[in-house]
Amino acid sequence: MQPESQSKGDLFFHIDRESYEPAYRQLANILRRQISEGLFRPGDQLPSESQLCQSFGISPMTVRRAINLLADQGVVTTSQGRGTFVAALELSTAIFDLQDLESLFTSTAESHFRILDAGVVSADERTARKLGLNVGDYTIYIRRLFLHQSQPIFYHRAYLVYDPDRPILESELDVESLQGLFISGSSDLLKHGQLSIEATLMSREEANLLNMPFPSAAFYLEHIFYGFKNRPHSWGWFIIPSNRLHFKTHIGI
Amino acid sequence: MQPESQSKGDLFFHIDRESYEPAYRQLANILRRQISEGLFRPGDQLPSESQLCQSFGISPMTVRRAINLLADQGVVTTSQGRGTFVAALELSTAIFDLQDLESLFTSTAESHFRILDAGVVSADERTARKLGLNVGDYTIYIRRLFLHQSQPIFYHRAYLVYDPDRPILESELDVESLQGLFISGSSDLLKHGQLSIEATLMSREEANLLNMPFPSAAFYLEHIFYGFKNRPHSWGWFIIPSNRLHFKTHIGI
DNA sequence: AAGTGGTCTAGACCACTAT
DNA sequence: TAGTGGTCTAGACCACTTT
Numbered sequence: 001m002q003p004e005s006q007s008k009g010d011l012f013f014h015i016d017r018e019s020y021e022p023a024y025r026q027l028a029n030i031l032r033r034q035i036s037e038g039l040f041r042p043g044d045q046l047p048s049e050s051q052l053c054q055s056f057g058i059s060p061m062t063v064r065r066a067i068n069l070l071a072d073q074g075v076v077t078t079s080q081g082r083g084t085f086v087a088a089l090e091l092s093t094a095i096f097d098l099q100d101l102e103s104l105f106t107s108t109a110e111s112h113f114r115i116l117d118a119g120v121v122s123a124d125e126r127t128a129r130k131l132g133l134n135v136g137d138y139t140i141y142i143r144r145l146f147l148h149q150s151q152p153i154f155y156h157r158a159y160l161v162y163d164p165d166r167p168i169l170e171s172e173l174d175v176e177s178l179q180g181l182f183i184s185g186s187s188d189l190l191k192h193g194q195l196s197i198e199a200t201l202m203s204r205e206e207a208n209l210l211n212m213p214f215p216s217a218a219f220y221l222e223h224i225f226y227g228f229k230n231r232p233h234s235w236g237w238f239i240i241p242s243n244r245l246h247f248k249t250h251i252g253i
Numbered sequence: 254m255q256p257e258s259q260s261k262g263d264l265f266f267h268i269d270r271e272s273y274e275p276a277y278r279q280l281a282n283i284l285r286r287q288i289s290e291g292l293f294r295p296g297d298q299l300p301s302e303s304q305l306c307q308s309f310g311i312s313p314m315t316v317r318r319a320i321n322l323l324a325d326q327g328v329v330t331t332s333q334g335r336g337t338f339v340a341a342l343e344l345s346t347a348i349f350d351l352q353d354l355e356s357l358f359t360s361t362a363e364s365h366f367r368i369l370d371a372g373v374v375s376a377d378e379r380t381a382r383k384l385g386l387n388v389g390d391y392t393i394y395i396r397r398l399f400l401h402q403s404q405p406i407f408y409h410r411a412y413l414v415y416d417p418d419r420p421i422l423e424s425e426l427d428v429e430s431l432q433g434l435f436i437s438g439s440s441d442l443l444k445h446g447q448l449s450i451e452a453t454l455m456s457r458e459e460a461n462l463l464n465m466p467f468p469s470a471a472f473y474l475e476h477i478f479y480g481f482k483n484r485p486h487s488w489g490w491f492i493i494p495s496n497r498l499h500f501k502t503h504i505g506i
Numbered sequence: 507a508a509g510t511g512g513t514c515t516a517g518a519c520c521a522c523t524a525t
Numbered sequence: 526t527a528g529t530g531g532t533c534t535a536g537a538c539c540a541c542t543t544t
Contacts (some may be wrong), residue, residue: 018357022531022532022533023532023533024532024533026537028528036445038403048509048510048511049510049511050509058533058534059533059534059535060534060536061514061533061534061535062532062533062534064511064512064513065532068509072325078510078511078512079508079510079511079541079542080510080512080541080542081509081511081513081540081541081542081543082509082510082511082539082541082542082543083509083510083511084510084511085543089444090355091348091351091354091355091487092351092352092354092355093350094296094350094351094448094527095348095349095350095351096348096349096448096450097345097346097347097348097349098345098347099345101344101345102343102344102345120347138541157338169342174509184446191342191505192289192342192503192504192505192506193342193503193504193505194501194502194503194504195347195501195502195503195504196499196500196501196502197499197500197501198495198499198500199452199470199472200470200495201454201468201469201470201493215453215454215468216454217452217453217470217471218452218470219452223454241450242451246449246450246451247349247449247450247451248447248449248450249447249448249449250445250446250447250448251445251447251448252444252445252446252447253447275512275513275514276513276514277513277514301528301529301530302529302530303528305528310515311515312514312515312516312517313515313516313517314513314514314515314516315513315514315515316535317530317531317532318513318514320530331529331530331531332522332523332529332530333521333522333523333529333530333531334521334522334523334524334528334529334530335522335523335524335528335529335530336523336528337529337530356529425526
C-alpha cells in the first residue's frame with residue numbers, strides 16, 4: 001500500500017471523467033479534502049480559478065460551480081478581485097433542521113392524534129394579537145395529543161381564525177394528520193409561516209398528559225401560519241418533552 | 254399608478270440587463286414571486302428550461318442557475334426527464350441557525366467571563382467516554398459564567414484533554430474569549446465538532462448562578478470538538494436560560 | 507497594468523421520462 | 526421519439542483589488 005501516492009493520484013490531482021460523480025462535485029470534494037487535511041488552512045488563499053482550470057483540465061464554469069458549492073457550505077469565502085480563502089470555523093455557521101421532528105410526526109403506523117378538546121372560543125388578548133383579531137372574535141380551538149404505540153409523544157394546542165365565509169374547517173381539523181396546518185395541498189396557495197423554539201417548563205397538566213414528572217423541561221415550538229393576503233391563519237404551539245427530541249448538528253468539514 | 258401592468262411589465266416578464274442584480278437572480282425572484290402569488294401552486298410544473306430561455310431571452314446556463322437557486326432553497330424540486338415542480342411546504346424544510354446565539358457571545362463591551370472553577374481533574378466515566386479517554390485520565394476542567402453588564406447570561410462547563418506534550422493550554426483557557434474552543438485560528442488546522450441542543454431543567458446551583466427561580470427551563474447545548482487526527486479535544490455544555498435565547502425561523506416563501 | 511472573482515453566451519452531449 | 530433536466534465547453538466581458 002502506498003497511501004500517500006495513491007491518495008494523491010486518485011483523489012488530489014485527477015478528475016475522473018468516467019465517474020458518475022459530476023466534475024464540479026469531484027473538484028469540490030478534492031478541495032474540501034485538501035482543506036480538512038491541512039494543505040490549506042483557515043485564512044489561506046486557494047489557487048485562482050484559472051489555475052484550477054489548468055491544473056484539472058476543466059472549463060472555468062465548472063471550476064466556478066465547485067467554488068460556489070464550497071462557498072454555499074461555508075467552507076470558503078470569495079472576494080472579487082482578491083481571491084478565494086478558507087473560512088474560519090465559526091459557531092454561527094452551524095445550522096440545524098427539523099428532520100428529527102419530522103420523523104416524530106410521520107411515524108404512521110401505530111400512531112395517531114387523540115383530541116382532548118375542540119370547539120369555538122372567543123379570542124383572548126394574546127390570541128387576538130397573534131392572529132390579528134379583536135379580543136372576543138371567534139376562533140377554532142383544538143387541543144390534542146400525539147401518541148405512538150399508546151405512548152404520548154407531544155402535545156399540541158392551536159387556534160385558527162374562524163371565517164364563516166371560508167368553510168375549509170373540516171380538512172384543517174383533520175384528526176389523523178397535520179394536513180392544513182402544515183402541509184399545503186396541491187390546490188392551495190403556498191402558505192408561509194414562522195417557527196420559534198424555546199425551552200420551557202411544562203405545566204402540571206402538560207406533564208400529566210405526557211407522563212412526565214412535574215418539574216420537567218420541554219421544547220416549546222410556536223407556529224404562526226399565514227394564508228390569503230398574508231393574514232394570520234393559525235397560531236399555536238407544541239410541547240415536546242426533552243426525552244423525545246433533541247437537535248444535532250455538525251460544524252466544520 | 255397601474256400596479257397590475259407595472260408589476261407585470263417590470264417584474265414578471267423582463268430581465269433588466271442594466272441592473273446590478275444578476276440575471277439569474279432576477280429570474281429566480283420572478284419565479285419565486287409568481288409562485289407566492291399563486292400563479293404556480295404546489296405540485297404544478299414550471300415552464301421548461303428551454304421555454305424560459307426563449308421567454309426571457311437568456312442562455313440555458315443562466316436559467317439553470319436560477320432553477321438551482323430555487324431548488325437549493327427548497328422552493329422547487331427538479332426531476333430529470335420530467336420537469337421542475339413547485340415544492341409543497343413542509344416542516345422539515347425549516348432551518349435554524351445559531352446567529353442569535355452568536356450575538357450573545359460577541360457582545361464585547363461590558364461583557365466578560367467570570368471563572369468559577371478551573372483545574373486538572375481525573376475523568377469520570379462520562380467524560381472519559383465523550384473524550385475517548387480512560388477513566389482516571391487527566392483532563393482540564395473549567396466552569397465559568399458569561400456576564401453582560403454584570404448580569405449572568407449563560408453558564409459554561411468544559412473538559413479538555415490534558416496532553417503534556419502539547420502545551421497550548423494558555424490560549425485555550427483564554428478567559429475573555431472562546432478562542433481555542435470554538436474559533437480556529439489562522440495557523441491551526443480546521444477543527445470540526447458536533448453540537449446538540451436539548452431542553453433541560455436547571456440544577457439548583459445553575460439557577461442560583463443565573464439568577465433564575467429554581468424550577469426553570471433552559472437550553473442545554475452540548476459541544477464536542479475534534480482536533481488533530483480526529484481525536485476528541487474538548488467536551489462540555491452551556492446552560493442558557495430560556496429568557497436569554499430563542500431560535501426563530503421562517504418557512505415558505 | 508495585471509490578476510482576481512462574477513456573470514453570461516450559444517451551443518453540445520448525456521440520462522432520464524413520457525408517449 | 527420527443528421533451529426534460531444535468532453537465533460541460535471555450536471562450537467573452539465586467540468589476541474589483543493589488544502592485
